[in-house]
Amino acid sequence: MTNGKRYFDTALTGAAAVAVVLSTIYGALAQSAAPSDPTDAGKAVFKRANCFGCHKWHGNGGGGYGGEALSLRKTELTREQIMETVGCGRPGTGMPFFTRGAYDTVKCHDMNRQDAGDHMPPEANTFLRPNDIEAVADYVIAHIKGKGEPNYTECVAFFGDTSRVCDVYKKAEAQPTAGSTGGGGKAN
């Protein structure tokens, strides 16, 4: 079984490498006109792994029906600590682990499943390869950690400009004194 699994992983790595090469070429071609951001691959992981489902596009997280996702803007974690958190999750919280075999074949916080017990973090819906985890950590460091309030430019960089999802920041920036919450009233 061990051999079989190792072989499987190797095959996956090969496939992933081809995919990365292909997507890099495609990305380079598609964005030849615009200056490419070296952390675009990490942004893609941030979306594909559904990090934004809890931490939101801006990384501020916040209370919600899933509980409190920590703010990546205010985080003091280093690149290595972010990578460890993504790979192993956060025991005792809803932050899932993204490394295949974490707490089994891959040690996390010096614990296996039995050690973690009730604090075992949930398994993510998508497993990430080490290079994906590096990429998403680089993206968080470059674009999210240490940033202030989210703004229109950052929002459009994440979503593109085909949706009105960022309009609320445009308005806030145009009218910095206007309160933008609550109030109700006619919408049209």
Next chain:
Amino acid sequence: MKRFTRHGLLGQASVLVLLGAAIGLASVPLARAADEVTQDRLLNVDKEPGNWLHHHKNYSATRFSNLKDINKDNVKNLKVAWTMHLAGVEGGGIWTHGGLEGTPIVENGFMYVTDGWGSVYKIDAHGGKGELLWKMDPKTDHDWAGAVACCGVDNRGVALWGDLVISHTLDGRLVATNKQTGQVAWQRQVADPNKGEVLTGAPLIVKNMAITGVAGAEYGIRGWVAATDLTTQKEVWRTHTIPGKGEPGHETWKDANNAAASGGGSTWVTGSYDPATDTIIWGIGNPGPDWDNQYRPGDNLYTDSSLALDASTGKIKWHYQHTPNDPYDYDSVAENVLVDVPAPNGSTLKLALEADRNGFAYAIDRTTGKFIWGLPFVKKVTWTKGLDQETGKPIEYDANKQVQTYITAVTPSRENKVADICPGNMGGKNWPPTAYNPDLKLWYIPVIESCNRITLEESVPEKLKAREFWTGGGPSQPFKITGSVTAIDVTSGKIAGKFETPFPNLGGVLATPDLVFSGQPSGEVMALDAKTLEKKWEFNTGGGVNAPPMTFMVDGKQYVAILVGLGGAWDKWFIDATPELKRIQPGSMLYVFAL
């Protein structure tokens, strides 16, 4: 029935239709006129038993059909007649995929359904098969709406009026689509996602008006119910569910934070209508922030209430509040079912029934808004010892206190930040609709038998931001959650039976004379004996049932239809309470059954 037969014949004998159209006979205009939905038809749906014209079947919201060709003796032979794949599974905003929560509408053999992103499908159900005639894609702005949809990419269906199909979009629009062509006739922005407002419910049509309810109490909205004139396309009235300054009820917001301005009170489940008094009865959602009730001392009207509105003006006639100063997210958006039952003294009780997130079922006098009876319909309630027999308020409720703590040891507060509550914050009973059998006087509740853990986070005004969660904490799921269909005898106000299920009921219920239909998020659609709740039939759809069953007749044959596609809040936020459901794949599929 005559109308129905006429159209059925026309649909089958298409040659005749073509002939008639070619020669210019009156039959085609007549057929069209028969398809015009009028207030008279909406008031008298019993005259069209094969159709399902209202979201909740009728204005009383009973979801009872008297079709009985499918009954407890032959339901074991029920089989798939046809299926149709729908679209709308793609994600957007904070959501990885959409789901199906809609109730199909059927008129004269034509079915209208929606997918999670609000596309409307018209399907010809004649001839024992389903043929897609058109699809109207409203091109919903996925990220704009999906980023502020607390509880899924959902749309619960359409309504019919004149020659129009009336629907909502998650990004806040009311859309009128030509029933014949599938072309958008007009649309109007009713809700504003920039304020955290989205639309998931089906419209209620009353007297040439579309009544719209809004979602967003987790995003700091101030809720409302709005009426749009379907001729002029203008707003007739908009009643806020949180009273403004100077309005009655505003004094129940006693804080210094102006909490009322973002006080929640959303209205995302379609209400009911009592034509005898021209009254709309609508369920009102939770206050915001959901769990930090010390931020908003006072009873917080009209959150967690049933609200009676004058249909013509939107003026509030009465309210009945279930959980004052709610610290649990026990909203009352559920439908109010309007039923008349004999009273012990020989008179008739005119009731509004509501099964609340807080675990109690209520019967209110729908003329006066006074409490008649209430009882727990879940197996476990820990937040209160019960209801006051006179007022129906939780026994621990103290009108002299600004902040209610109910049973303090299990209530989340700033002093007790981690609290386990039963029912959990999803209920009790959530949006999935109940059904009422008027012959048996039994009311069937789709139940989430649950507890969960609330972790409170103190709210401060600076945290309130447009399009950001405003919940004052959040739930987690250390406990396994199951479900049931629970029947209540409305004449006695007592539980008549409970059919327990391994998973919570996330779809709702349909009642026919001797059967109850329902489903499970693990995939099963089932029929229960209406009296004993014994299971008589089951079929596994292979998807997750997250929508209510309905029934209709075409070509003289009865069908049962249900949308299948697990989405909504459960899939994202509550799945850890039902780990087996993690294997259920996203999907978007219509199932239609027949003997």
